[in-house]
Amino acid sequence: MKYDWKDAGEEWSAPWGTSSAQWFGAILPRIRDYLPTETILEIAPGFGRWTHYLKDYCRELWIVDRVDECIEACRQRFAVYSHVHCYVNDGRSLPMIPDDSIDFAFSFDSLVHTKGEVVELYLRELGTKLKIGGKGFIHHSNFGEYANSLRERIPRALAKPLIKAKIFDWAHHRSPDMTAELFRVLSAKHGLHCLSQEIVNWRGRRLIDCFSIFTRSAAPEPGPTRIIRNRNFMREAAKIRAKS
Template sequence: MPSLVQNLMVWDASYDWPEDGEEWSAAWGGSANHWSMWLYPRVRAFLPAKKVLEIAVGHGRWTQYLAQRCDELIGVDIAGTAIAHCRQRFADDPRLSFHVNDGTSLAAASDRSVDLVFSFDSLVHAEADVLGGYMVEFARVLSDDGVVFIHHSNVAALGAVDPERVHWRAPSVSAAIVERFAASAGLRCVIQEPFAWEAQTLTDCISVITRPGSRWDTGANRVEPNDRYRTEETRMGLTVAGLYPPAPPLAQHGASHAEALNLAAAGDAQGARALLANALRRTIAPEALNDLAVLSHRCGDHKTAITLLEALVCLHPDDVAARENLADLRTQPDLR
């Protein structure tokens, strides 16, 4: 049984993190593919979020993607070495903070402040006492429309199983037990997806939990078993990863913005302006902004169209299409 002490001994002492957690996404062709093909489609409705709380961050395998879609992220882990690694890895992003926790409480988050609690590929090793403790904390930290997205064990629903074949999943946890924990804490499960990590045995589960009456509360729990994770979804992810070029390294967009504001506060307006302009060149798609300007003009908002194109030309002076559209719109009358 994976107790807190056993988890701490493994993840903080004996495991050497040879690929910083990427080894667990190797079957998908890497974490970028794993995130974009399987995780993000499930969590995208809850993002972007003002504040994200990630439980069991490890070496930041999912943190790097969540950080692109929030204003602030709090990461917790029982392993001090993992927290030290994340603090170093994300040192340039002041929006992110990392804290060692005790495995059942979330002291780093204040009451009703968290919009998304996220954990994947970690709490499957947590027994029922840990999940029960966290559930009470979820009820404390969730904002009015906050939501929990956690990956946990479903082994307790399977009856007798060979411990060697469930990959250290907690035998005391199931989807039904997590649903009961949520109800006892005054929360509500609205989605549960028991899924098969290997073969067709539903050893794992995703649970989505929220406050009654929140925007995510559907009034009922929808349970949809998925036995295709390894047999179809993972295989397709690996195929796609080998077929197309790899994604470029992620840019820490929020970090540039925060650093620019720090420079401005220190009196370096020119440096802040240059840094933020460079960040916007990386993150704004010129084609999309160009199209938005043209569509704004067609909808009768000539002034906005001109403003958008002027900003685009300022950021991308070599964009021929933007310059031509700007010159063309300046000669046309306002359609209003």
């Protein structure tokens, strides 16, 4: 079914109050060490909920989404910003991006539903498109940690009322074949190194999502990944909402 973009994705920011509150309260604090910078690539921007902010932190911003409607909306929304370059892709590759050109790659609230093989294809691309020393911040699924649990084997008809009663939480269509650990392995396979991973709950209790920060490093033996398991991500959202 075609998504109705009438609110341009603003509706997904409800737990934080607004997209502005979510950007300044939840996203920017996690990436501010890498901004501002020369060149940013945003993968899967939708209608530009985060593009709107990213454009102010760089000289060139490339945005790539597989859906024409999204890129057309972004072209119109950001038409006056000549440094914002908008492209439709095939949902897996980045031929429009020159090698060694990106300082910071970003994707939020998009690649969580994406199969592991597609996440790997993007990591392979970033292994050549990032500058040496360039960084990436990608929000992806960690639902693979739970995909084979007893909870997931309960028939849907039985689970549904328990989800409604908030006894169980929902998987939010997270990809079952991606985990934080696999993301680290795939990054390393393509010349990237995860500097940190924050594994978070998303609208429920289970830690089904992950924010991975990685670099294209020339170092032969990069240091260990700092891994945080943050069960309070949605409590933080509620606090941000209360202040917004």
